[in-house]
Amino acid sequence: MTAGCLVPRFTPFDHYMEYQTYDVTDRFRVGDNIMGLAVGDGRYRGRLGFASRRNAYGNQLAALLQIELDLADGTTRTVVTDEGWAAGPGRIIGSDPKHGERVDLRIPDSDWLSAAQRPGRFGAAQLLTGHPRRLVAEEVPRVGEISRWPATRVWRAPSGRHRLVELIEQADHRLDTGFLSTPMLLQVLTDNGHTNVGFR
Structure with a gap:
């Protein structure tokens, strides 16, 4: 609730x-x-x-x-x-x-x-x-929650451990961190095909 x-x-x-x-x-x-x-x-x-x-x-x-x-x-x-x-x-x-x-x-x-x-x-x-x-x-x-976006593609990671979901980005996903330049948060894949989190 x-x-x-x-x-x-x-x-x-x-x-x-x-x-x-x-x-x-x-x-x-x-x-x-x-x-x-x-x-x-x-x-x-x-x-x-x-x-x-x-x-x-x-x-x-x-x-x-x-x-x-x-x-x-x-x-x-x-x-x-x-x-x-x-x-x-x-x-x-x-x-x-x-x-x-x-x-x-x-x-x-x-x-x-x-x-x-x-x-x-x-x-x-x-x-x-x-x-x-x-x-x-x-x-x-x-x-x-503000809104939900539908997935455009769903597939398995090369390792088979994770199910990946691709979204069409209709707007930037930005985090207000207080830093002078606001980073973007995005999901990435590691070299062995596992999901991770990256910042840029």
């Missing part, structure tokens, strides 16, 4: 990070409700910098959720993440700001949001100890 991209935005994760708020009024119904979170590496655990170093801020993924329900009888119920939640792998097996997203389509995408019982690959969530990082409210608008 978030519909945003790259949230939370890049902050000094070892000092503070942003939290997001959403109106979930129309998401709940009378009876049982299932709540789920999808968590990815992102800039916290993904590859950063020219050396593509991983785990710059930590190596363990986690999430913190608090839901405030104002009920019709005037009472309020608070639901939070704790040891009663279940956690496990989903079909997104890698989510990296530089190397993109890797998906295993053999893994179901809906059983963890619809099944009465948690999937067999899930186990009890682990409660982590406190950390010194501060949580702050969002300060800038979220990144969102």
Whole structure:
């Protein structure tokens, strides 16, 4: 339901990070409700910098959720993440700001949001100890999808490991990095036929 991209935005994760708020009024119904979170590496655990170093801020993924329900009888119920939640792998097996997203389509995408019982690959969530990082409210608008372009060609890399998709560039894909000259981000192939990321 978030519909945003790259949230939370890049902050000094070892000092503070942003939290997001959403109106979930129309998401709940009378009876049982299932709540789920999808968590990815992102800039916290993904590859950063020219050396593509991983785990710059930590190596363990986690999430913190608090839901405030104002009920019709005037009472309020608070639901939070704790040891009663279940956690496990989903079909997104890698989510990296530089190397993109890797998906295993053999893994179901809906059983963890619809099944009465948690999937067999899930186990009890682990409660982590406190950390010194501060949580702050969002300060800038979220990144969102603007448009989608159809693929003009789909084929396999020479190694067979990757499926490649060619797009017609209708406009420059530019990143505002703060440098004097803005680089262009593009996908490239390595000498052995694997996908990589290049900058120019």
